[in-house]
Amino acid sequence: MRGKPLFAALLLITALAGQAVAATEVKMAGDARVYGVFFANRNFTGWNEDGTQTEDRLTIWQRLRLRSDFVANENLKFRFGLRVDDQAWGHDYLTAANPQVAIEPYLAYLQFKWPGTDIEVTAGYQPLSVPHTEVFYDSIVLAADDGDQSSAALHLNIPVSENLSVQAAYARLLAANRTYQPTTTQVGDAFDTYQLALPVTVEGFSATPWGLLGVYGKGSDPEDLFANGLRAAGSSLSTSGYPYKDNQNAMWWAGLALTVDAADPFKFFFDGIYGDAAPADRERNRRRGWFLDAGVTYSGFDWMLPGVFGWVASGEDGSIANGSERLPVITPKWGPGTSFLFDCDQEFANNNMGVDPTGTWGLAGSLRDVSFIEALKSRLTVAVIAGTNSVAGLRKAVVATGGVGQYVTMGRNLAQGEWLVGVNFDHSYAITEQLTLTVQTGFATPQGLKTSIWGHRFTQQAENAFMGSVGFLYTF
Template sequence: MRGKRFLAALLFLAAFATEAAAATEVRMAGDARVYGVFFANRNFTGWDETGTQTEDRMTIWQRLRLRSDFVANENLKFRLGLRIDDEAWGHGYLTAANPQVAIEPYLAYLQFKWPGTDIEVTAGYQPLSVPHTEVFYDSIVLAADDGDQSSAALHLNIPVGENLSVQAAYARLLSANRTFQQTTTQVGDAFDTYQLALPVTLDGFAATPWGLLGVYGKGSDPENLFAAGLRSAASYLSESGYPYKDNQNAMWWAGLALTVEAADPVKFYFDGIYGDAAPADRERNRRRGWFFDAGVTYSGFDWMLPGVFGWVASGEDSSLGNGSERLPIITPKWGPGTSFLFDCDQEFANNSIGVDPTGTWGLAASLRDVSFIEALKSRLTVAVIAGTNSVAGLRKAVVATGGVGEYVTMGRNLAEGEWLIGVNFDNSYAITEQLSLTMQTGFASPQGLKTSIWGHRFTQQAENAFMGSLGFLYTF
């Protein structure tokens, strides 16, 4: 049934394209992925984050993306993106009876230039992220993940001369009740953000200072979708369940993304960010911190792109009473050199450790686009990451939030003295120009895990993690 609905949707698009062809050019593109993942000790145990479920090590996944651009002219277009999201064979819409809805929109936005100007307006469900240097894939605060994490937003790009532009955006990330609320007492039920960026581009140099302001309503996130990234551990002690005393709370971030290419083929990258969530609320509910990363790549080889990366972030102190000292984050997608320790720009999903970069420091080295054989490209990345969080602070966070995995997770949130080493070796063979066979492998080893934080049950179970993925990627 769901397959028939997807076919009907494609036929509708084709029919619409035929009717509109006289006035509108229709362009379609997308990708399909079918792959298997073997993952042993994803959380460095045989369990889930909370230690209440046992992992299934072998899973086969597939997904589909279809993007259609309806182009009236170079100044006016609309993009519609439909997806059948990553799902495991035998589950959800991929069962024999196919009982669940499979198709969902993930892009739907209008883009045009205001007549007589170069001002570009983008309105609708669109990729929206705060600036971050491309070598780390996307933002650690608010990322679009190549459109997979879209936001309902209005974005303006206003050129000011040849080297400067002003970018402003408003987005409504959450709205729990839509038009009417559940009671006659007004409650803030939306999470809105306001963004400003000033990209400056000169010969061999690009810098983007930016700022992000959020207004978080009391009833905006009943499912706690953003709780782990925005809240402090002490806020979980609230008797009402709502983490703040105020009906609405402000949150703000400021940052700089810097790229230097003047010494090409050597390129330098730097990001600096500071954020403060709920600064006017009770001190224990506040979360504020900073994050810096830097990288250098060398593009002088035609058969390899080497790079070295480093980062450091503020971590929790030993007290819950003064809130959290980690950078507040909304929807992160950040990672150096496609390290499988982080959920970033891997070709396949569900095959990374998913370490939280806040409260850590680390180093990574990668050899990307290694090609000695025609049609075969390889990537090797080694990363070492250690914690900057207080041992006492994480121990108290586990107690305050109800146990391991509820707010912080062993191996993903690291204390001082805890560290991980991760190695991944990935290969992609081009069967044809559009079809590739991709294999990804990864190894991660935890060291120094603290029994005083996670307890004997978790630390005694801890083992190295192993990952292997193999599948097909078709782009069209």
């Protein structure tokens, strides 16, 4: 039964391809991944975030992505993507004779150039992120994660010259009630964003200043999908059932992504971001802060790409009555050197520590694409991360939000005096041109965990974390 939705989708694509006019070209591509993950003390405790469940250390996962491009010509095309998302063997749709629907669309957008111009329009469910330098994978504010975190959006790319373009986008990230409200009392139930970026590229240098404006209805996120990234701990003190006083709240971000390669083979990267969420609401509901990162890579070796990275971010002060002092984020996917401390560009999912980089500072070094043997590439990354959050601020946040793991989590949100060391050593062997065997290992150790924040139960349980994963990656 579980194969019927996928079979039906493939029949639909085949039918569409067969009915396409002769001038339309249909291209398909995708990937399949099957992998096992051994993870001991994922949250440094062997429990889930709030300490109510015990982990299973070995899980086998698989996923599928299929992308189809319907290309009329170089100026008009449509992309349709289907996925069978990462799921564990023996669970959900991967159980014996399970009838659950597994397949879902994750891309569906039209892309064309306005006739007689070079203006490119992209409309539909598409990858949408704010600019961030490539060395940190994706944005810490709003990321697309290589298409896995799509948004319903309209995007315009308007070339002004060969060195400058204007990029503008509108996206509706949430619409809790679609067309009609559940009652006759109007409540803001949508989360809309408006984005502007001005990429400038000259020889040896590129810079992209950007801005993002959000309008967040106080009833737009009933499932609290974005709560921990956008809200302050003080919002939990609301007795009205909504986190905000105002029906709609403005949220804004401004940033700069800068890349310099004039000193080739050295390449330099820098990002600076400031954000402010709900500035006109009650002070306890406001969240505002900043984030800076920088890195340098050296491409002078043909057998290795070394890099050094650093970052620093604002942290919570000692009060929750004045809101949060951390950068507000929507869908972050950020990490230096593919460090397994962060959820970023790992080849497999479910094998990273998921540390929150807001409210921290840190340093990382990586040796990427290390290759002494044909078809074998390795990656070694070491990262040290420490907290910039006030101990008192995190302690009050734990109390206000109902306990550890509700808003902040031990080992993922770090206070001043708390720090982590993470090491991962990863390998990919090309069995064929399209099939890769990947092995990843990771180790993380916590230091200075504060009993006054997390309590004796959590800190006494804390131990080092170990991860090992192995699997196959097939691209087609």
